[in-house]
Amino acid sequence: MSKSSSGSKASNAGGQSIGVPLASSLPERPAVHGSFKVQLQKEQLVFSSAHFITFAGDICECLHGHNYGLRAEVEGSLDENRYVIDFIAFRESLAELVKQLDHHMLIAMHHPLILVDAQENEVTVRFREKRWVFPREDCMLLPITNTTAEEIAWWIATEVRKKLYPKIGDRLISIEVGVDENNGQWGCCRLPWNPSSPAMSNP
Ligand SMILES: [Zn+2]
Numbered sequence: 001m002s003k004s005s006s007g008s009k010a011s012n013a014g015g016q017s018i019g020v021p022l023a024s025s026l027p028e029r030p031a032v033h034g035s036f037k038v039q040l041q042k043e044q045l046v047f048s049s050a051h052f053i054t055f056a057g058d059i060c061e062c063l064h065g066h067n068y069g070l071r072a073e074v075e076g077s078l079d080e081n082r083y084v085i086d087f088i089a090f091r092e093s094l095a096e097l098v099k100q101l102d103h104h105m106l107i108a109m110h111h112p113l114i115l116v117d118a119q120e121n122e123v124t125v126r127f128r129e130k131r132w133v134f135p136r137e138d139c140m141l142l143p144i145t146n147t148t149a150e151e152i153a154w155w156i157a158t159e160v161r162k163k164l165y166p167k168i169g170d171r172l173i174s175i176e177v178g179v180d181e182n183n184g185q186w187g188c189c190r191l192p193w194n195p196s197s198p199a200m201s202n203p
Pocket of ligand 1: 051052064065066
């Protein structure tokens with residue numbers, strides 16, 4: 001219906017003119033209240049990578065690999081298109097990160113006991129008497145302390161936010177990423193959408 005045909009005034013049977021504001025009589029975009037999320041968990045958002053972690057202080061796992069799964073969601077209000085985020089842009093930002101992780105050796109750069117020496121062609125990793133040497137191109141060096149699913153999820157959430165926050169701004173509230181390490185064992189991280197907001201505690 002065009003705005004001209006809807007009119008801003010109406011006449012009753014007696015011919016008395018009644019003012020009817022257009023916005024209140026025929027709202028073209030009714031307000032929708034609520035909390036909205038977009039969630040992605042796609043078959044192609046998987047990566048196969050090698051890693052090891054330490055636990056219980058100084059126990060170091062043997063090198064091994066996982067077929068990791070990934071899911072992600074963002075929460076916020078609707079934009080002028082009536083969606084939280086463009087599915088394609090969200091999916092592509094995740095796919096780029098999956099590509100960086102897939103078929104790589106995941107190495108935590110900030111572990112207090114794992115020493116990483118990254119040279120142009122190779123990366124040497126030491127943990128006490130253990131020593132591994134990898135081709136540089138096979139390694140993904142991550143700014144985390146331990147390559148747990150939780151910290152990998154944190155890195156992915158941080159990178160997606162870094163890429164999409166400048167385009168979307170403060171309309172979104174949060175981003176949550178889950179990394180499945182072993183068929184249903186998820187490590188998750190939720191971050192405020194605004195990178196300058198203090199990190200929220202996990203629920
Ligand atoms: Zn593992």
